[in-house]
Amino acid sequence: MKRIVIFASGSGSNAENIIGFFQTKTTGEVTHVLTNNEHAKVLDRCKRLNVSSLVFNREGFFKSDKVLDFLKKEADLIILAGFLWKVPEAIVKNFPNKIINIHPALLPKYGGKGMYGSHVHKAVKENNEQETGITIHYVNEHYDEGAIIFQAKTELTEQDSAEDIAKKVHELEYKHYPSIIEKVILSENE
Numbered sequence: 747m748k749r750i751v752i753f754a755s756g757s758g759s760n761a762e763n764i765i766g767f768f769q770t771k772t773t774g775e776v777t778h779v780l781t782n783n784e785h786a787k788v789l790d791r792c793k794r795l796n797v798s799s800l801v802f803n804r805e806g807f808f809k810s811d812k813v814l815d816f817l818k819k820e821a822d823l824i825i826l827a828g829f830l831w832k833v834p835e836a837i838v839k840n841f842p843n844k845i846i847n848i849h850p851a852l853l854p855k856y857g858g859k860g861m862y863g864s865h866v867h868k869a870v871k872e873n874n875e876q877e878t879g880i881t882i883h884y885v886n887e888h889y890d891e892g893a894i895i896f897q898a899k900t901e902l903t904e905q906d907s908a909e910d911i912a913k914k915v916h917e918l919e920y921k922h923y924p925s926i927i928e929k930v931i932l933s934e935n936e
């Protein structure tokens with residue numbers, strides 16, 4: 747049973763979906779949710795779901811080994827689900843191919859610094875894209891550049907607003923993220 751630690755910065759609907767998925771599995775279990783935002787809605791979800799949560803600050807993440815030491819003790823797999831800070835090199839180095847992110851677009855399009863959440867969907871709308879999607883990828887030292895594990899697409903119509911696009915993308919995320927995480931765990935056990 748792999749111990750999964752989720753990082754989230756905001757609402758945490760993906761975090762909740764992943765927690766629920768693994769509640770009936772023997773492959774993995776979400777043991778903790780970590781956040782950089784003490785007001786994040788994900789903290790309410792954790793309380794309701796009875797999952798341990800921890801808030802950390804810039805100091806603990808970027809300038810000391812506080813978060814790294816916690817992860818070394820507690821995590822087999824780190825899942826970013828709407829986490830908006832760049833993961834420091836020391837953490838990436840200690841967890842090669844053990845940190846996975848989901849990006850709400852078809853990378854390499856609409857990736858990089860500042861491209862997150864609604865910013866991505868607004869840019870997709872402005873460019874009149876006919877499709878968008880999700881990218882699940884390993885995390886390396888550069889934003890949104892680690893090896894791609896999985897992508898899924900959704901078609902867009904001219905009438906779709908940025909909010910409609912967000913909804914379509916979230917549906918794809920809920921459908922695929924948990925099972926892709928499980929596939930990664932199973933492939934490591936082979």
Ligand code: GAR
Nearest residue numbers: 757758759760828848849850862863
């Ligand atoms: C998700 O759509 C996720 O792909 C995106 O933030 C949203 C979080 O929603 N992540 C990024 O943009 C990272 N660059 P949630 O908090 O409801 O899961």
